[in-house]
Amino acid sequence: MDGLTLVLLALGLSMDAFAVSISNGIAYGGNTRKKIVMTAAAFGFFQGMMPVLGYFAGVALSDLISSIDHWIALALLGFIGGKMILDAYQEAEDPIEACESCELSVRTLLLQAIATSIDALAVGISFAALKVNLFSGAMLIALITFGCCLIGGAVGKKFGEWFASKATLLGGIILILLGIKIFFEHMFG
Secondary structure (H helix, E strand, O other), X not given: OXXXXXXXXXXXXXXXXXXXXXXXXXXXXXXXXXXXXXXXXXHHHHHHHHHHHHHHHOHHHHHHHHHHHHHHHHHHHHHHHHHHHHHHHHHHHOHHHHXXXXXXXXXXXXXXXXXXXXXXXXXXXXXXXXXXXXXXXXXXXXXXXXXXXXXXXXXXXXXXXXXXXXXXXXXXXXXXXXXXXXXXXXXXX
């Protein structure tokens, strides 16, 4: 696999994490630069580690992973998005009580990072078959994802400031739609 192909692969893998970063920036108004960097680092880490895990998992698990990855992503993103929508309605009814959930939790961030990086696991399996340098491929995926998520978090934060009253609702809807998109791409694409 040549360098350009690897860069394009890394960009493709990072797009789901980029979209979730935008959603987080919209929904979680307290996002500081530090939180955006930490979010981007979490996404980059998981996107970079999943190919390594996939590489060592071997071809034997390839069919299993590709047969359920879209279900896992749909369930995780649907759950997180649904919770955000419920939080938005709770915020509309009782803004003071809902403010406690306005923060992106570590648990939610980890679930998002795992859900958006499952495809990278299957890529790691293909790295083994194609004899791609695992270290350079995983690092490139991690760095490109990190950069895309920094941009996504900043863009989302700006939109969140503009649409503050509906930001959590919009963020939840985006996550659910992203989960559905991943599901349909894998089922019918």
